[in-house]
Structure formats: C-alpha cells, structure tokens
Amino acid sequence: MxxxxxxxxWGIPFREPYLQWMIRGVEITLLVAVVTSVAxxxxxxxxxxxxxxxxxxxxxxxxxxxEIFRNIPGLFWLLFFYFIFPELLPSGLGAKLNSYRNxxxxxxxxxxxxxxxxxxxxxLRSGLMGIPKGQREAAISTGMSRVQQYTYVLLPQSYxxxxxxxxxxxxxxxxxxxxxxxxxxxxxxxxxxQIESLTFRGLEVTTLAxxxxxxxxxxxxxxxxxxxxxxxxxISSITHIEEN
Amino acid sequence: xxxxxxxxxxxxSHHVLKDxxxxxxxxxxxxxxxxxxxxxxxxxxxxxxxxxVQVGEIIVDGISLANPKTDVTALRAxxxxxxxxxxxxxxxxxxENIMLAPMKVRGLSRKNAKERALRLMERVGLSEKSDMYPIxxxxxxxQRVAIARSLAMEPKIMxxxxxxxxxxxxxxxxxxxxxTSLTNEGMTMVVITHExxxxxxxxxxxxxxxxxxxxxxxKPSDIFINPKQARTxxxxxxxxxxxxxxxx
Ligand SMILES: Nc1ncnc2c1ncn2[C@@H]1O[C@H](COP(=O)(O)OP(=O)(O)OP(=O)(O)O)[C@@H](O)[C@H]1O
Ligand SMILES: [Mg+2]
Numbered sequence: 001m002x003x004x005x006x007x008x009x010w011g012i013p014f015r016e017p018y019l020q021w022m023i024r025g026v027e028i029t030l031l032v033a034v035v036t037s038v039a040x041x042x043x044x045x046x047x048x049x050x051x052x053x054x055x056x057x058x059x060x061x062x063x064x065x066x067e068i069f070r071n072i073p074g075l076f077w078l079l080f081f082y083f084i085f086p087e088l089l090p091s092g093l094g095a096k097l098n099s100y101r102n103x104x105x106x107x108x109x110x111x112x113x114x115x116x117x118x119x120x121x122x123x124l125r126s127g128l129m130g131i132p133k134g135q136r137e138a139a140i141s142t143g144m145s146r147v148q149q150y151t152y153v154l155l156p157q158s159y160x161x162x163x164x165x166x167x168x169x170x171x172x173x174x175x176x177x178x179x180x181x182x183x184x185x186x187x188x189x190x191x192x193x194q195i196e197s198l199t200f201r202g203l204e205v206t207t208l209a210x211x212x213x214x215x216x217x218x219x220x221x222x223x224x225x226x227x228x229x230x231x232x233x234x235i236s237s238i239t240h241i242e243e244n
Numbered sequence: 245x246x247x248x249x250x251x252x253x254x255x256x257s258h259h260v261l262k263d264x265x266x267x268x269x270x271x272x273x274x275x276x277x278x279x280x281x282x283x284x285x286x287x288x289x290x291x292x293x294x295x296x297v298q299v300g301e302i303i304v305d306g307i308s309l310a311n312p313k314t315d316v317t318a319l320r321a322x323x324x325x326x327x328x329x330x331x332x333x334x335x336x337x338x339x340e341n342i343m344l345a346p347m348k349v350r351g352l353s354r355k356n357a358k359e360r361a362l363r364l365m366e367r368v369g370l371s372e373k374s375d376m377y378p379i380x381x382x383x384x385x386x387q388r389v390a391i392a393r394s395l396a397m398e399p400k401i402m403x404x405x406x407x408x409x410x411x412x413x414x415x416x417x418x419x420x421x422x423x424t425s426l427t428n429e430g431m432t433m434v435v436i437t438h439e440x441x442x443x444x445x446x447x448x449x450x451x452x453x454x455x456x457x458x459x460x461x462x463k464p465s466d467i468f469i470n471p472k473q474a475r476t477x478x479x480x481x482x483x484x485x486x487x488x489x490x491x492x
Contacts, residue, residue: 134331138390141292142345142397143321152344156335231335 012204018195022205025191026212028105032187033174033216036112040173043113044120048158049150051125062121069118075179077111082183108180108187116173123165127158160231167224171217178213188212245270245401245432246291251300253286260286261297262456271430275443275464278453279479284436287453288403291434292316292323305400321349324394328406330386332378338365338389339374342396350397357396364392368422384415391422402426404435438483440468452476 013022050062069077082104086094097103131154139149159166181190192209196202246268253261260283268274276284289295290302293309293316302309307319332341342361346352352360365374368388378386387407394402404423408416420442427433427446437443443450443464450467452460452475460467460476468484471477 132329132331134327134329135333137294137325138327138331138333138393139345140294141320141323141325141403142393143317143349144345145317148348152348153333157333160335 006203008204009201010204012195012199012201013208018191018199018205021186021191021194022188022208024186025188025209028185028187029177029189029212030216032105032109032112032177032180032185035109036116036177037170037173039109039113040116040120043117044124045155047117047121048124048128049155051121052128066118066121069115070122074112074115074176075182077115078108078179078183081107081111104180104183104185107183108177108185112173112176112180116169116176119169119172120166123162123169124158126165127162128154130161131157163224163228163231167221170224171220174216174220175213245272245305246434247301247303248290249301249303251290251297251302253283253290253295253297253299260456261290264300264458266451266458266461268432268434270432272448273427273431273433273446274435274449274451275447276434276436276451276453277438277440277443277479277483278459281455282453283456284453285405288325288405288434288436291401291403292320292325294325321345321397322400324391324397324399324402326387326390326394326402326404326407328410330378330383330390330410332386332390332393334378337375337377338370338381341378341389342393345393346396360396361392364395365389367395367425368392369418382415383411384418387411387419388422391419395426401432401434404433404437406436406438408437408439440464440484444468452479454479 012018047062047065050058051066053059085107086097086103088094089097100106135153135157136149139153144152177187178189180187181193184190188209192202192205195205246266248264248266251261251264252259264287276287278284286295290297290309291304304319305322307314309316309319332338333344336344339358339361342364343354343357346357346360347354362371362374365371368391370385370388370392373381373385373389378389381389391407407423408419411419416439420439423433423435423442424446435442435447447464449461450464451458452462452467452471452473454475460471460473462471467476468480471480
C-alpha cells in the first residue's frame with residue numbers, strides 16, 4: 001500500500017536520552033491533561049451556573065468569558081500566557097515567572113484550561129436548560145436553597161445528560177495538550193520533535209506517540225460509555241424489566 | 245392559616261389574579277376548580293411564592309410573604325406541594341427522593357431520614373418499591389411517592405395542583421385515598437382538582453375561579469347542586485355531565 005523509502009530503526013526510541021524524553025513526555029502529557037480536565041470541569045460548572053442565574057451581572061460576565069475564549073484559537077492562549085502575560089506584569093514579577101523552570105508547563109495548563117472551560121460551560125449549560133422547570137419547583141417547594149437545588153437536583157441531572165458531548169470535549173482537550181509543544185513544554189509531541197531534529201529519525205517516535213494518543217483517547221471514550229451505561233439505570237432505562 | 249388580601253397579579257399585561265381575597269383556616273380543606281387558564285395554578289403557587297404577586301398581601305401561618313425580611317425558603321419547608329406531573333427526581337430512587345430534603349433542609353441524619361422515608365412509603369402503600377427509580381413506577385405510584393416526599397418535611401400546609409389529572413382512571417383512587425387520609429389528620433389543604441366525588445367527600449369549601457377571579461365560594465353540596473352564579477352553573481354542568489337546563 002505505502003512505499004515508504006524509510007528504514008525504521010526501532011532502536012532509536014529506546015536509546016538514552018531519547019527513551020527518557022519520551023517517558024517524561026508521556027508523564028507531562030498526562031499531567032497536563034488531568035489537571036486541565038479537572039480544573040475546566042470545576043470552572044466550567046461555575047460559569048454554566050452563572051450563565052443561567054437570575055443575577056444579570058453574573059450572566060453577562062460568564063457570557064463575555066465564554067465568547068472570548070471560544071472565539072480565539074487555543075494555541076493563541078498558550079502563546080499569550082507564555083510570551084505576553086509575563087510582560088504585562090510588573091517587571092520584577094514577570095522576570096521571576098520567566099526564570100521559573102516549569103513556567104512553560106504552568107502557562108500551558110492555564111491556556112488549555114481557560115480554553116476548555118468555555119466549551120465545558122456551554123455543554124453544561126445546554127444540560128441545565130434541558131431540565132424540566134418542575135424539577136426546580138419541586139426542590140424549591142421542599143425548602144431547598146439555591147445552592148442545594150443546584151448541588152442535589154439540577155447539576156447531577158445535567159452531568160448525566162451531557163456525558164456524550166462532555167466525553168468528546170475531554171478527548172479533544174487531551175489531544176490539545178500537544179499544542180503545548182509550541183511553548184516548549186516537554187510533553188510527548190515536543191519530545192518527538194526534539195528527537196527528530198537531533199537524529200533526523202522522527203517516524204519511529206512519532207508512530208509510538210500516535211499509538212499512545214489513540215490508546216488514551218479510546219480508553220477515555222470507553223470510560224464515558226461505561227458511565228453512560230451505569231447512569232442509564234437511574235435515568236431512562238429498565239422500564240422493560242417490569243414488563244416481563 | 246392562609247390569608248389573601250386583595251391579591252393581584254399580572255404576567256406582563258395579562259391580569260391573571262384579580263382582587264383575590266380568601267381566608268383559609270387551620271385544618272380546612274379547600275378545593276379550587278374552574279376552567280383552564282382561570283388562574284388556579286397561579287393562585288396556589290403564590291402561597292409558597294413560586295409566583296410573586298404585584299399587589300396585595302398574602303399571609304401564611306402569620307407571616308407576610310410581602311415582608312422583605314421574611315425567610316421564604318424556611319417558610320417553603322413548611323408547605324408541601326404536589327404537582328400534576330409528579331416532578332420526582334429521576335436520578336434518585338423513591339426512597340432517596342423522600343430522604344433528600346429532610347437531610348439537607350432539616351438536617352436529619354441519614355438513618356433518621358431513611359426511617360421516616362420507609363414509614364411514609366408504607367403509608368402510601370409502596371413499601372416494596374423503595375429502591376425503584378421513578379421511571380420504574382406507574383404514574384399513580386410516582387404521585388404517591390411525590391406526596392410522601394412532601395410529607396417527609398412534616399408540612400403545616402399541603403398544596404395539590406391537579407394531582408390526578410395526568411393519571412389513568414384506574415390509578416386515581418389510590419392517590420385520592422392517600423389525600424383523604426391526610427384530611428382525616430387535620431392537614432390544611434388546598435387542592436386544585438376536578439374530581440368532584442373527592443371534593444364532595446372531603447372539601448370544607450369549594451372555590452370556583454374563572455378569568456382570574458373568584459366567582460363563588462360554597463360548601464361542596466351547595467356549589468354542585470345549586471350554584472348561585474351562571475358561570476359556575478355552566479362549568480359544573482360540563483364537568484358533571486349534567487344537561488344544562490338553562491340552554492335552549
Ligand atoms: N409563567 C407565565 N408567564 C406568562 N403567562 C403565564 C405564566 N403562567 C401562567 N400564565 C398565564 O396565566 C393564566 C393563568 O394560568 P394558570 O396556569 O394559573 O391557569 P389554571 O387555572 O391553572 O389553568 P389549567 O386548568 O389549564 O391548569 C393563563 O392565561 C396562562 O397562560
Ligand atoms: Mg393549572
């Protein structure tokens with residue numbers, strides 16, 4: 001099928017220091033993915049609730065945030081937080097940030113999180129809007145406060161409803177970690193590029209990295225499907241059991 | 245127990261409650277009936293301030309809803325509400341539906357809340373269905389769980405908004421039985437229903453509403469057999485399927 005004029009040398013990825021770069025790359029990739037996913041889930045929840053509250057300034061604030069981060073490419077935010085943000089700070093503070101060895105990782109996490117949060121918030125908002133008005137009225141009529149209504153009635157139902165699109169978004173976010181190579185975060189894609197430029201043999205490590213991305217994405221997808229199955233029990237299935 | 249003093253409410257320019265004055269005493273059972281869109285639901289939803297009114301005053305258990313200092317959330321905990329479409333929480337089992345507010349609002353321990361919930365499930369005749377999710381229950385069963393959920397807060401007042409009108413005929417009587425047993429315990433109840441047999445048996449007074457106004461308030465025997473107002477008469481003959489002698 002393909003006629004690659006390329007002799008694979010599978011020794012390369014397993015030679016030091018390349019092996020170590022690759023392992024470190026996997027670690028950083030997973031770290032960035034987990035931190036950004038969790039953080040954007042929390043922030044996105046807050047923004048989604050703000051977006052549907054009665055309090056107008058909160059609604060407006062949330063709307064502005066979402067429009068800003070949804071309509072500017074994610075890569076821009078990584079570059080912004082890495083190159084520009086420290087310059088905006090008082091010079092002493094900015095220089096200190098730049099000298100901090102892992103600042104690129106922090107900038108990457110910040111940029112990806114803020115970007116992903118906008119999408120998470122919109123997905124969750126659609127979930128909240130899909131909950132019948134009666135659910136909230138039932139909660140109100142038993143004397144629940146606003147916070148309790150969201151915590152025990154509205155948000156748990158929204159999370160269950162939006163599992164499929166939220167899963168897709170999280171997989172997307174995971175793959176977006178590769179953008180961090182642009183600000184030289186030593187994640188997996190960056191490692192493959194480094195190895196390529198030193199050895200002129202990038203295809204081996206790139207193949208391995210691709211397999212890694214596919215494996216993790218597929219596992220994430222599988223976890224979502226398991227969760228969907230699990231929560232179906234309490235939302236919308238099982239009626240047929242009674243009919244037997 | 246509940247007092248409406250010349251209450252008026254508008255949805256935009258639509259005047260849905262017009263000069264409503266009504267006093268309901270402790271332990272009284274009031275049935276509200278009338279044509280669709282007449283403002284019945286809006287009226288009972290003002291009692292726990294799910295709907296706010298623009299003019300007039302509502303006093304519940306001695307507390308004015310208009311007073312900005314009133315802790316409406318606390319007051320709502322004392323007022324149970326049962327909806328036409330049950331509104332059970334679909335992500336929780338029957339038992340969890342009942343336990344939630346007592347634990348979170350009243351601060352009951354899980355153990356005490358569970359005991360209370362089991363007792364109520366027994367009372368509404370659903371002991372074996374405690375661990376079922378709403379979707380696994382029939383409409384009548386869901387509505388009885390919803391009543392149990394309200395009762396778990398040990399309310400002083402119970403509001404019912406057409407509790408049986410979404411149910412198949414054969415499921416209605418189980419729900420009405422539970423409601424009848426409540427009236428026997430002296431619960432103050434406001435019930436929107438067109439189940440006239442039920443009204444006849446348990447209502448102290450029947451309120452007939454049309455176009456946002458209270459047209460007539462009578463004892464059930466009087467309002468069904470011998471309504472004073474033409475509009476009431478017309479409506480009653482329709483829902484009781486009596487041929488209207490005044491029509492030519
Ligand atoms: N949230 C709302 N916004 C605007 N108009 C409303 C709202 N809720 C009710 N209305 C209007 O107010 C009027 C009274 O409605 P309400 O639901 O109280 O009537 P009802 O007597 O309960 O009728 P039904 O027997 O159909 O339940 C109706 O004309 C309705 O369209
Ligand atoms: Mg109604």
